[in-house]
Amino acid sequence: MSFDPAPSFDIDVVLARGQREFPVRVAGGGGITALVGPSGQGKTSTLDAVAGLLRPLSGHIAVGGTVLFDAARGIDLPPERRAAGYVFQDLRLFPHLSVADNLLFGWRQAAPERRTLALDEVAGFLDIAPLLARRPHTLSGGEAQRVAIGRALLSGPRFLLMDEPLTALDPARREGVIALIARIRDAFALPVLLVSHQQDEVARLADAVVGI
Numbered sequence: 535m536s537f538d539p540a541p542s543f544d545i546d547v548v549l550a551r552g553q554r555e556f557p558v559r560v561a562g563g564g565g566i567t568a569l570v571g572p573s574g575q576g577k578t579s580t581l582d583a584v585a586g587l588l589r590p591l592s593g594h595i596a597v598g599g600t601v602l603f604d605a606a607r608g609i610d611l612p613p614e615r616r617a618a619g620y621v622f623q624d625l626r627l628f629p630h631l632s633v634a635d636n637l638l639f640g641w642r643q644a645a646p647e648r649r650t651l652a653l654d655e656v657a658g659f660l661d662i663a664p665l666l667a668r669r670p671h672t673l674s675g676g677e678a679q680r681v682a683i684g685r686a687l688l689s690g691p692r693f694l695l696m697d698e699p700l701t702a703l704d705p706a707r708r709e710g711v712i713a714l715i716a717r718i719r720d721a722f723a724l725p726v727l728l729v730s731h732q733q734d735e736v737a738r739l740a741d742a743v744v745g746i
């Protein structure tokens with residue numbers, strides 16, 4: 535496999551949500567790290583913290599050797615400098631924009647040197663080229679998910695965060711998405727942190743599985 539074998543996700547934080555606190559420790563290898571655990575245990579909150587959307591109470595977060603957050607050293611990079619490609623559980627496509635404009639949203643905001651992929655390339659890779667003129671509400675669940683993944687890839691990410699990418703899919707589509715995520719890892723050499731509440735779902739896909 536072509537991904538960097540250096541540890542990708544190094545997370546040791548305490549997160550606060552409402553009145554609760556969640557200690558989270560993740561030491562991923564290269565490739566795909568799966569964060570598994572029951573509902574409500576802080577998996578999505580962990581992805582938010584890595585993306586820079588939720589500030590931990592304490593601890594540190596590094597990805598691929600780059601420190602994104604370190605409470606003791608006063609480091610807290612803003613989301614745009616972290617360059618996470620975040621595929622949200624509810625996808626969050628922009629309903630008023632075409633598929634093409636959804637895909638280009640992050641690309642347009644990315645620093646020029648991070649625009650490493652082109653729209654045509656990503657649309658071809660994800661098999662969504664025929665959908666470019668459509669609006670999100672006309673897409674199937676699987677199509678919308680591939681568009682959300684494409685939008686994340688086109689934002690020039692240093693790593694991908696994927697929240698429950700398999701849960702809403704029927705078994706046949708699930709197989710397709712497992713194959714797709716593995717292809718993304720290998721084609722783009724991006725570390726991936728993905729969340730699942732079912733360990734068996736990700737056991738075949740992940741290079742490291744971490745319980746929460």
Ligand SMILES: Nc1ncnc2c1ncn2[C@@H]1O[C@H](COP(=O)(O)OP(=O)(O)OP(=O)(O)O)[C@@H](O)[C@H]1O
Pocket residue numbers: 551552553554571572573574575576577578579580731
């Ligand atoms: N903005 C918020 N304010 C207060 N509490 C929150 C907020 N967001 C999440 N929580 C709570 O924090 C806990 C952790 O939520 P989180 O979404 O991180 O869990 P999860 O492991 O991803 O769950 P699921 O598998 O159900 O998505 C839950 O109890 C949730 O209700």
